[in-house]
Amino acid sequence: TLRMFSNLISLQCEQIIQHVNHKIPGVNTAELCQRIQTSGIELNVGDLSKIANVVFFLFSTAARNHLSTEELITTLGNAVSVLPKHAVQVIRHVWNEQGKSISESEDARSMATVGQFVDIKWKLGVAMSSDTCRSLKYPYVMVTLTVADPSGQITDKSFEMTIPQFKNFCRQFQEMASVLETV
Numbered sequence: 001t002l003r004m005f006s007n008l009i010s011l012q013c014e015q016i017i018q019h020v021n022h023k024i025p026g027v028n029t030a031e032l033c034q035r036i037q038t039s040g041i042e043l044n045v046g047d048l049s050k051i052a053n054v055v056f057f058l059f060s061t062a063a064r065n066h067l068s069t070e071e072l073i074t075t076l077g078n079a080v081s082v083l084p085k086h087a088v089q090v091i092r093h094v095w096n097e098q099g100k101s102i103s104e105s106e107d108a109r110s111m112a113t114v115g116q117f118v119d120i121k122w123k124l125g126v127a128m129s130s131d132t133c134r135s136l137k138y139p140y141v142m143v144t145l146t147v148a149d150p151s152g153q154i155t156d157k158s159f160e161m162t163i164p165q166f167k168n169f170c171r172q173f174q175e176m177a178s179v180l181e182t183v
Contacts (some may be wrong), residue, residue: 026148
């Protein structure tokens with residue numbers, strides 16, 4: 001179980017390094033947390049997100065300031081006092097192995113300050129009834145956007161639109177597409 005946890009923390013650290021180097025849009029903490037819980041370790045998404053945010057901040061700061069591994073680990077210890085020792089050892093190992101790739105990356109100096117689009121899913125639904133109306137038969141479109149925030153945390157944002165709102169939404173995308181064709 002401890003080995004599985006260490007492997008998953010290592011995977012998260014490697015994904016954070018890939019994100020800092022702009023190779024992937026972010027880290028799917030919810031998926032990693034599910035894998036950790038499946039392995040029998042009690043950890044919630046919020047705690048794993050906090051760890052990911054701290055590691056992301058430390059890796060990007062360490063890269064900008066060319067910190068040594070020991071300086072990074074000292075800073076990590078000051079920032080997260082509840083992190084298990086084996087997790088710190090995993091972070092140290094990943095930084096030793098891959099930290100230099102961040103330092104050498106030009107992109108590490110100009111970190112993104114806005115989120116990044118990852119995926120979109122949609123479905124058409126019909127509301128049949130409600131507590132105030134027995135026969136609605138009201139169509140709607142449910143849209144789920146998957147985005148990575150600037151720290152690389154991947155989250156889903158869902159919203160519903162009426163059919164007229166959806167048509168307006170599509171029209172705006174068509175306008176963007178036509179403008180892009182002129183570029």
